[in-house]
Amino acid sequence: MKPGLYLPARPFKTAQQGTDTMGNPTAAMLVIGDEILSGRTRDSNMYFLAGELTRQGIDLKEVRVVGDERDTIVAAVLALSAAYDHVFTSGGIGPTHDDITADSIAAAFDTPISVRDDARALLAAHYAKTGAELNEARLRMARIPDGAALIDNPVSTAPGFTIGNVHVMAGVPTVFEAMVASVLPHLTGGAPLLSQSLRLLRGEGEIATPLAALAADFPDLSIGSYPFQKDGVYGTNIVIRGTEGPQIDAAMTRLAREVGL
Amino acid sequence: MKPGLYLPARPFKTAQQGTDTMGNPTAAMLVIGDEILSGRTRDSNMYFLAGELTRQGIDLKEVRVVGDERDTIVAAVLALSAAYDHVFTSGGIGPTHDDITADSIAAAFDTPISVRDDARALLAAHYAKTGAELNEARLRMARIPDGAALIDNPVSTAPGFTIGNVHVMAGVPTVFEAMVASVLPHLTGGAPLLSQSLRLLRGEGEIATPLAALAADFPDLSIGSYPFQKDGVYGTNIVIRGTEGPQIDAAMTRLAREVGL
Numbered sequence: 001m002k003p004g005l006y007l008p009a010r011p012f013k014t015a016q017q018g019t020d021t022m023g024n025p026t027a028a029m030l031v032i033g034d035e036i037l038s039g040r041t042r043d044s045n046m047y048f049l050a051g052e053l054t055r056q057g058i059d060l061k062e063v064r065v066v067g068d069e070r071d072t073i074v075a076a077v078l079a080l081s082a083a084y085d086h087v088f089t090s091g092g093i094g095p096t097h098d099d100i101t102a103d104s105i106a107a108a109f110d111t112p113i114s115v116r117d118d119a120r121a122l123l124a125a126h127y128a129k130t131g132a133e134l135n136e137a138r139l140r141m142a143r144i145p146d147g148a149a150l151i152d153n154p155v156s157t158a159p160g161f162t163i164g165n166v167h168v169m170a171g172v173p174t175v176f177e178a179m180v181a182s183v184l185p186h187l188t189g190g191a192p193l194l195s196q197s198l199r200l201l202r203g204e205g206e207i208a209t210p211l212a213a214l215a216a217d218f219p220d221l222s223i224g225s226y227p228f229q230k231d232g233v234y235g236t237n238i239v240i241r242g243t244e245g246p247q248i249d250a251a252m253t254r255l256a257r258e259v260g261l
Numbered sequence: 262m263k264p265g266l267y268l269p270a271r272p273f274k275t276a277q278q279g280t281d282t283m284g285n286p287t288a289a290m291l292v293i294g295d296e297i298l299s300g301r302t303r304d305s306n307m308y309f310l311a312g313e314l315t316r317q318g319i320d321l322k323e324v325r326v327v328g329d330e331r332d333t334i335v336a337a338v339l340a341l342s343a344a345y346d347h348v349f350t351s352g353g354i355g356p357t358h359d360d361i362t363a364d365s366i367a368a369a370f371d372t373p374i375s376v377r378d379d380a381r382a383l384l385a386a387h388y389a390k391t392g393a394e395l396n397e398a399r400l401r402m403a404r405i406p407d408g409a410a411l412i413d414n415p416v417s418t419a420p421g422f423t424i425g426n427v428h429v430m431a432g433v434p435t436v437f438e439a440m441v442a443s444v445l446p447h448l449t450g451g452a453p454l455l456s457q458s459l460r461l462l463r464g465e466g467e468i469a470t471p472l473a474a475l476a477a478d479f480p481d482l483s484i485g486s487y488p489f490q491k492d493g494v495y496g497t498n499i500v501i502r503g504t505e506g507p508q509i510d511a512a513m514t515r516l517a518r519e520v521g522l
Contacts, residue, residue, distance in 0.1 A: 035487055037321045039311030040500070046326070050300030060298045062333075063326035065307070072323075095466040096486040097473040137469030156490075172488055205356040208398030212358040225357040226296055227433055229417075239301070 024059045024190030028080040031065040032073060032091040032101050033171055045090040045176045052180055057189030058086065068092055073104035081108070081166055086187065088180070091171030093160065095137040102161075105168055106145035116144040119159055126157035152182040194245055196252050200259060201235040203227070210258040211238070218251045220244070285320045285451030289341040292326040293334060293352040293362050294432055306351040306437045313441055318450030319347065329353060334365035342369070342427055347448065349441070352432030354421065356398040363422075366429055367406035377405040380420055387418035413443040455506055457513050461520060462496040464488070471519040472499070479512045481505070 029049055035041040046063055053060045061084060066072045073092075080087045092101030106113035119142035120134075127134040141158035144150065151160035151169060155178045160169040162183065169179040200207065204227050215223045221242040228235055238255065240248050290310055296302040307324055314321045322345060327333045334353075341348045353362030367374035380403035381395075388395040402419035405411065412421030412430065416439045421430040423444065430440040461468065465488050476484045482503040489496055499516065501509050 031324075034485060036307075037311055037324070039308060039313075039315050039321075041487065042308040046297075047300060047303040050298055052300075054300050060300075061328065063292075063298070063324075065324035067322060094486075094488060096469045097476055098485060132464070132466070135466065135470070137473075138466035140469070141466075172490055174490055203356075203393070205393070205396065205399035205402075208357040208401070209396070212398075215358055222295075224295060224359060225355075226302065227355060229433055229435055 024057050025085040025188060026061050027053055027058050027086040027088060028061060028084040029063040030073075030076050030080060030087060030089045031063065031171075032068065032089060033065075034067045034098075036065055036091075037067050043090075044173050045171065048173070048177055049088055049090075049180060052184060056184055056187065058187065059190070068098050068100055070100055070104045070107065073101065074108045077105060077108040077166060081164060085165060087166045088183075089166065089168045090176050093141065093158070093168060093170055095140045099140065101168060102143050102145065105163060105166060109145060109163055109166075111145045111147060111163070113143055113145045115139055115142045118150060119144050122150075122157055122159060151179050154178050154182075194243065194248060195239055195241040196248050197237055197239045198252060198255065199235060199237050201233065202259070203234060204236050207236060207238075207259055210255065214251055214255055214258075218242075218247065221247060221251055223251070285318050286346040286449065287322050288314055288319050288347040288349060289322060289345040290324040291334075291337050291341060291348060291350045292324065292432075293329065293350060294326075295328045295359075297326055297352075298328055304351075305434050306432065309434070309438055310349055310351075310441060313445060317445055317448065319448065320451070329359050329361055331361055331365045331368065334362065335369045338366060338369040338427060342425060346426060348427045349444075350427065350429045351437050354402065354419070354429060354431055356401045360401065362429060363404050363406065366424060366427060370406060370424055370427075372406045372408060372424070374404055374406045376400055376403045380405050380411060383411075383418055383420060412440050415439050415443075455504065455509060456500055456502040457509050458498055458500045459513060459516065460496060460498050462494065463520070464495060465497050468497060468499075468520055471516065475512055475516055475519075479503075479508065482508060482512055484512070 029046060031043055031046060033041070036043045050060050062080065064076050064080065066076050077087065089101060092099050103113055120139065123138060123142050124134055127138065144161050145163050148161035148163040151162060151167065153159050153175060155175045160167065160179045167183050169176050204225055211223060211225055221240055224239045226237045226239065228237060240251050242248050290307060292304055292307060297304045311321050323341065325337050325341065327337050338348065350362060353360050364374055381400065384399060384403050385395055388399065405422050406424050409422035409424040412423060412428065414420050414436060416436045421428065421440045428444050430437050465486055472484060472486055482501055485500045487498045487500065489498060501512050503509050
């Protein structure tokens with residue numbers, strides 16, 4: 001990346017660990033599905049959501065992955081919903097017997113759940129168009145907790161929903177991504193944040209000392225160090241994040257000088 | 262997959278949710294790193310570990326991803342270590358100022374941590390061979406909690422460690438994978454489990470009713486349903502898991518008949 005080119009980045013400061021340093025809204029993600037834990041399916045929704053939240057100025061602070069087990073889902077939703085401003089869930093809202101997310105969320109919020117007319121109307125219109133039958137199994141996808149707001153699903157119609165601070169979305173990546181796009185514009189993000197990165201063909205061990213000194217001298221900046229190793233080449237990417245461009249410039253200039261570039 | 266071809270699979274039964282049904286050892290994973298939560302890095306260690314544990318007969322029950330924050334790491338390690346037979350961590354054991362996993366684990370176990378002679382000897386031999394200096398930053402990688410056993414790292418030498426039921430490993434995928442290979446042979450796995458799968462070009466909504474009936478009639482089997490949608494083709498993979506091959510055969514034969522194959 002050229003000096004002076006700033007990209008939005010998730011803020012963090014090593015000096016103030018354990019809290020959200022920029023006053024940004026916080027978020028957690030709950031991935032639900034035995035198929036992820038068994039290694040059958042490779043989750044891609046976490047990576048997608050992490051990037052989207054960063055661009056929105058919302059700090060993703062924790063992710064949990066749990067199986068299709070009601071008590072486990074309820075406990076995780078309650079813990080994350082209490083600890084963070086937003087919770088995004090992925091998976092378990094389809095038509096089959098192992099899709100128990102909606103009922104588990106209703107249980108967590110101690111709210112009744114049933115087939116709701118607004119969701120049923122969406123599905124009825126969709127299946128009328130495609131010629132498929134809106135059978136009992138598919139009607140399960142219209143089960144929405146009382147008081148929840150529907151999340152638009154432009155890919156396959158069956159809606160997600162938001163209840164309290166929990167946004168409940170599908171696990172199929174194309175549908176999950178479309179639902180995230182439906183939800184995010186309604187949420188308030190934080191300040192735009194900036195970053196610069198520097199790719200060094202040196203091991204972390206050679207630059208750790210100047211990096212630590214730099215972090216101490218620029219307490220308002222976050223300085224991250226990410227080793228890589230690929231095709232016999234190894235090195236470290238340094239990422240400096242903050243809200244003040246000139247400060248990031250100053251830190252990056254000093255780093256480049258100290259590592260002898 | 263041909264009928265009669267069984268592959269090891271992670272066991273679960275929809276009839277007995279919330280517990281480990283086969284008496285297999287249980288495990289959790291803790292992924293540590295701001296770079297995962299910011300979307301800068303796409304984690305691949307979860308998917309790798311999930312597959313390896315399944316093959317070993319160890320049931321991965323939960324994954325958490327947290328940032329480089331000491332209190333957060335300590336709380337997650339304590340919670341997971343108390344709830345599961347094994348905990349596998351990934352990330353944060355390099356030489357830089359933001360690598361705080363080893364110290365956080367020591368804090369969680371209320372154990373002193375310092376540069377240990379056995380780990381230092383490994384690093385000294387490695388850097389003597391490569392000609393690089395074993396400086397103060399690199400020596401950080403020899404910080405090991407008292408009472409921990411080292412985990413061999415054939416890729417880049419700096420060891421992981423096991424303390425109590427927690428296995429602490431590097432985040433760089435090649436190193437993580439090598440450390441998993443070092444640890445797993447020492448752990449006791451469960452019974453080998455079997456699975457068959459069937460790929461159907463039908464939506465879940467069309468097969469949900471026969472699937473639910475099948476699950477009710479075969480309570481010893483786990484019947485999972487995984488929708489896919491790719492390049493305009495959509496359908497559902499059905500996976501039937503259990504310990505008895507003939508039972509799986511019977512269920513799969515009935516399913517194929519009922520969905521009209």
